[in-house]
Amino acid sequence: xxxxxxxxxxxxxxxxxxxxxxxxxxxxxxxxxxxxxxxxxxxxxxxxxxxxxxxxxxxxxxxxxxxxxxxxxxxxxxxxxxxxxxxxxxxxxxxxxxxxxxxxxxxxxxxxxxxxxxxxxxxxxxxxxxxxxxxxxxxxxxxxxxxxxxxxxxxxxxxxxxxxxxxxxxxxxxxxxxxxxxxxxxxxxxxxxxxxxxxxxxxxxxxxxxxxxxxxxxxxxxxxxxxxxxxxxxxxxxxxxxxxxxxxxxxxxxxxxxxxxxxxxxxxxxxxxxxxxxxxxxxxxxxxxxxxxxxxxxxxxxxxxxxxxxxxxxxxxxxxxxxxxxxxxxxxxxxxxxxxxxxxxxxxxxxxxxxxxxxxxxxxxxxxxxxxxxxxxxxxxxxxxxxxxxxxxxxxxxxxxxxxxxxxxxxxxxxxxxxxxxxxxxxxxxxxxxxxxxxxxxxxxxxxxxx
Amino acid sequence: xxxxxxxxxxxxxxxxxxxxxxxxxxxxxxxxxxxxxxxxxxxxxxxxxxxxxxxxxxxxxxxxxxxxxxxxxxxxxxxxxxxxxxxxxxxxxxxxxxxxxxxxxxxxxxxxxxxxxxxxxxxxxxxxxxxxxxxxxxxxxxxxxxxxxxxxxxxxxxxxxxxxxxxxxxxxxxxxxxxxxxxxxxxxxxxxxxxxxxxxxxxxxxxxxxxxxxxxxxxxxxxxxxxxxxxxxxxxxxxxxxxxxxxxxxxxxxxxxxxxxxxxxxxxxxxxxxxxxxxxxxxxxxxxxxxxxxxxxxxxxxxxxxxxxxxxxxxxxxxxxxxxxxxxxxxxxxxxxxxxxxxxxxxxxxxxxxxxxxxxxxxxxxxxxxxxxxxxxxxxxxxxxxxxxxxxxxxxxxxxxxxxxxxxxxxxxxxxxxxxxxxxxxxxxxxxxxxxxxxxxxxxxxxxxxxxxxxxxxxxxxxxxxxx
Numbered sequence: 001x002x003x004x005x006x007x008x009x010x011x012x013x014x015x016x017x018x019x020x021x022x023x024x025x026x027x028x029x030x031x032x033x034x035x036x037x038x039x040x041x042x043x044x045x046x047x048x049x050x051x052x053x054x055x056x057x058x059x060x061x062x063x064x065x066x067x068x069x070x071x072x073x074x075x076x077x078x079x080x081x082x083x084x085x086x087x088x089x090x091x092x093x094x095x096x097x098x099x100x101x102x103x104x105x106x107x108x109x110x111x112x113x114x115x116x117x118x119x120x121x122x123x124x125x126x127x128x129x130x131x132x133x134x135x136x137x138x139x140x141x142x143x144x145x146x147x148x149x150x151x152x153x154x155x156x157x158x159x160x161x162x163x164x165x166x167x168x169x170x171x172x173x174x175x176x177x178x179x180x181x182x183x184x185x186x187x188x189x190x191x192x193x194x195x196x197x198x199x200x201x202x203x204x205x206x207x208x209x210x211x212x213x214x215x216x217x218x219x220x221x222x223x224x225x226x227x228x229x230x231x232x233x234x235x236x237x238x239x240x241x242x243x244x245x246x247x248x249x250x251x252x253x254x255x256x257x258x259x260x261x262x263x264x265x266x267x268x269x270x271x272x273x274x275x276x277x278x279x280x281x282x283x284x285x286x287x288x289x290x291x292x293x294x295x296x297x298x299x300x301x302x303x304x305x306x307x308x309x310x311x312x313x314x315x316x317x318x319x320x321x322x323x324x325x326x327x328x329x330x331x332x333x334x335x336x337x338x339x340x341x342x343x344x345x346x347x348x349x350x351x352x353x354x355x356x357x358x359x360x361x362x363x364x365x366x367x368x369x370x371x372x373x374x375x376x377x378x379x380x381x382x383x384x385x386x387x388x389x390x391x392x393x394x395x396x397x398x399x400x401x402x403x404x405x406x407x408x409x410x411x412x413x414x415x416x417x418x419x420x421x422x423x424x425x426x427x428x429x430x431x432x433x434x435x436x437x438x439x440x441x442x443x444x445x446x447x448x449x450x451x
Numbered sequence: 452x453x454x455x456x457x458x459x460x461x462x463x464x465x466x467x468x469x470x471x472x473x474x475x476x477x478x479x480x481x482x483x484x485x486x487x488x489x490x491x492x493x494x495x496x497x498x499x500x501x502x503x504x505x506x507x508x509x510x511x512x513x514x515x516x517x518x519x520x521x522x523x524x525x526x527x528x529x530x531x532x533x534x535x536x537x538x539x540x541x542x543x544x545x546x547x548x549x550x551x552x553x554x555x556x557x558x559x560x561x562x563x564x565x566x567x568x569x570x571x572x573x574x575x576x577x578x579x580x581x582x583x584x585x586x587x588x589x590x591x592x593x594x595x596x597x598x599x600x601x602x603x604x605x606x607x608x609x610x611x612x613x614x615x616x617x618x619x620x621x622x623x624x625x626x627x628x629x630x631x632x633x634x635x636x637x638x639x640x641x642x643x644x645x646x647x648x649x650x651x652x653x654x655x656x657x658x659x660x661x662x663x664x665x666x667x668x669x670x671x672x673x674x675x676x677x678x679x680x681x682x683x684x685x686x687x688x689x690x691x692x693x694x695x696x697x698x699x700x701x702x703x704x705x706x707x708x709x710x711x712x713x714x715x716x717x718x719x720x721x722x723x724x725x726x727x728x729x730x731x732x733x734x735x736x737x738x739x740x741x742x743x744x745x746x747x748x749x750x751x752x753x754x755x756x757x758x759x760x761x762x763x764x765x766x767x768x769x770x771x772x773x774x775x776x777x778x779x780x781x782x783x784x785x786x787x788x789x790x791x792x793x794x795x796x797x798x799x800x801x802x803x804x805x806x807x808x809x810x811x812x813x814x815x816x817x818x819x820x821x822x823x824x825x826x827x828x829x830x831x832x833x834x835x836x837x838x839x840x841x842x843x844x845x846x847x848x849x850x851x852x853x854x855x856x857x858x859x860x861x862x863x864x865x866x867x868x869x870x871x872x873x874x875x876x877x878x879x880x881x882x883x884x885x886x887x888x889x890x891x892x893x894x895x896x897x898x899x900x901x902x903x904x905x906x907x908x909x910x911x912x913x914x915x916x917x918x919x
Contacts, residue, residue: 064798069522370852376515417849424908
């Protein structure tokens with residue numbers, strides 16, 4: 001049993017490295033002949049590697065929670081492999097944002113890694129690839145491949161399977177294919193589901209101009225964006241909680257849930273982290289609101305300053321610090337160190353808004369099943385948002401936290417069937433809090449107050 | 452004169468307050484019972500609280516020991532509270548062994564000879580693994596799975612294990628099997644009965660789990676017992692002999708033949724014990740100011756068919772809450788209430804509510820549905836004559852505790868429960884709803900044509916709120 005398993009593991013590693021080696025070789029301009037086949041070969045072998053790894057991990061085993069040795073494996077316990085992966089990811093993001101020429105970007109003739117993607121870009125939209133096209137392909141591919149792994153891992157849980165199909169769909173169609181086709185049809189490049197304030201350039205002058213220059217379809221897209229922000233999103237959040245976006249639709253969430261799944265337990269559960277989280281995320285929300293108002297103000301009045309704020313400069317600093325450094329470099333680059341939802345938890349202003357709605361105007365809650373909690377800690381450990389789920393569950397309380405993205409993993413890993421994500425208009429917490437006994441109901445221990 | 456009386460009353464009041472504040476509670480044992488007691492005493496009073504344990508520095512979830520071995524969690528993850536919790540709640544923790552209780556002067560003596568005085572003593576020392584006197588028990592490579600030290604022992608011994616034998620087929624036995632299987636060990640389970648946990652689980656469920664265990668490549672030997680243990684020259688376990696005469700080579704023996712109350716520290720005291728520490732309805736022992744809770748307590752009153760010692764997490768937690776109220780002057784009686792429990796057998800989750808007999812019992816029947824391919828089943832137990840529902844047994848399906856509890860409490864008839872069964876479903880969203888399957892079983896059994904009702908979370912909450 002162990003021998004064939006060892007071969008399987010080695011094979012998966014070999015396939016994956018073979019696929020990756022094409023990227024590395026292309027970085028050094030080894031190839032001279034370019035064809036879609038080369039990219040397909042590379043991505044194909046990575047896919048094969050991941051599938052073989054799934055076979056090694058889950059093959060021939062019954063469906064169920066398989067978190068064995070998550071805390072012993074170097075890749076998932078901040079060990080040496082984890083650190084190396086983190087460094088590579090971070091380096092990639094730094095190049096992508098600030099030194100795209102390292103990846104081979106050129107105005108005359110792409111070289112390196114970006115050149116590898118030219119054939120695909122040409123066949124999709126008749127243009128050579130940009131660094132953003134490369135990023136889009138790799139991002140979508142990562143969600144697809146690790147999404148498949150996630151579905152195999154949680155095949156016994158329909159909530160997880162459907163949710164993952166949803167994030168793959170929205171990434172592949174809405175975030176990747178549709179915008180590319182729109183570009184080909186001379187329409188604005190726009191990810192319809194990417195809402196302000198996650199999409200912080202939505203109200204930028206160039207973006208609005210782009211929409212309005214593109215005729216009625218462009219206008220429709222702009223108004224759809226507004227509709228989502230002010231009507232669609234609050235309604236959906238009211239009925240289902242912020243999960244409809246964060247763990248079913250969003251691209252950042254999509255990557256965290258799929259490629260980041262192996263790192264979800266690394267999120268810090270301490271009270272201090274919770275404090276930092278609240279300060280950071282609401283500050284960034286405030287910042288994005290001020291910045292956006294400033295940008296719109298400058299656009300309308302032509303004035304460079306809104307009060308004492310240089311709006312263009314604030315906008316560019318926001319883009320640099322929050323849009324690139326935080327969400328990209330730290331958000332993804334630090335997956336193997338800080339867990340998969342660092343950006344969503346500490347930074348995303350969209351998550352902040354949805355979180356406030358979820359906490360105060362939503363039917364969503366995680367229900368605790370009577371007195372069945374054994375305080376084991378699986379729920380808290382595997383909460384990617386760092387919520388100490390156990391602290392609520394063991395007191396028989398429901399979980400109503402602004403940060404909860406409704407991934408449902410706490411419920412999945414619970415060995416005693418204690419947690420369930422639910423929507424309902426009735427307030428279940430009524431009378432459950434206060435100084436009441438924590439087990440299921442009073443009949444378990446009859447209260448006989450003699451005094 | 453009236454001034455004097457007022458002054459005296461005031462003085463008395465102050466003295467009374469002081470006495471209240473100065474009460475000193477010592478809890479022996481930092482498990483779920485002792486810790487819950489401490490938490491609730493803190494909620495209800497300003498008494499000084501000390502918890503003494505020689506097992507670990509902090510309270511941890513005993514039921515989660517297996518997950519540390521399997522690498523799902525680290526040790527600190529199964530510690531239930533962050534460190535600041537204890538200082539914030541002014542609960543003092545002592546990692547010490549209590550060697551003697553001196554009830555004559557309300558004090559305890561620790562191993563380091565310190566003497567501590569108490570006003571109230573709570574004994575929450577839990578259980579310990581029950582070892583029978585098999586020949587060869589003194590050899591190395593034998594342990595139970597109960598204490599933190601057991602986990603450490605198995606961890607340290609693991610590299611030497613090729614083949615492990617688990618003695619006993621209960622909850623701890625299957626946990627040990629799962630742990631060792633994840634590390635690629637060969638595992639043989641010795642089960643006295645002819646099917647897994649068949650003294651608790653009904654026949655069909657027991658069979659389902661037995662087959663599931665086999666699918667995980669654990670070898671089970673039914674109807675066998677351990678007879679003798681043999682060791683190598685270095686006194687390490689090398690093989691065992693079964694009651695059938697068969698010899699199995701092994702490097703480790705996991706003892707999972709049950710637990711018994713851990714009441715060593717009560718020797719030489721007047722606290723009355725039987726198997727456990729005898730307690731009354733207020734969880735008081737026979738000695739003034741000494742209480743006992745959790746696995747180590749033996750109730751002198753029980754409901755029909757319930758045990759006097761229920762060594763489960765949940766009973767410990769409930770007793771902890773009750774004893775805290777009694778200590779803080781709010782008199783409260785402990786009643787066992789409607790039984791509930793849960794476990795996980797490898798990948799099969801198990802929940803039970805109310806009365807579910809393992810063997811056929813006169814006057815008790817059940818409606819039973821089992822999934823064709825997957826390891827899932829639902830059993831609703833009812834009284835044959837009155838048709839009142841008295842229990843639920845779930846495998847691979849999650850039910851709502853509060854709903855089942857209310858059905859049983861309110862003595863609801865089977866037909867109503869079956870129609871409304873979706874009120875109880877607690878599986879994750881989008882999971883299959885098995886209402887119609889259960890209704891079909893019911894209709895076939897009683898030759899009726901009832902239909903399942905559709906229920907939302909709001910109907911569930913409405914249903915539960917009707918409760919007075």
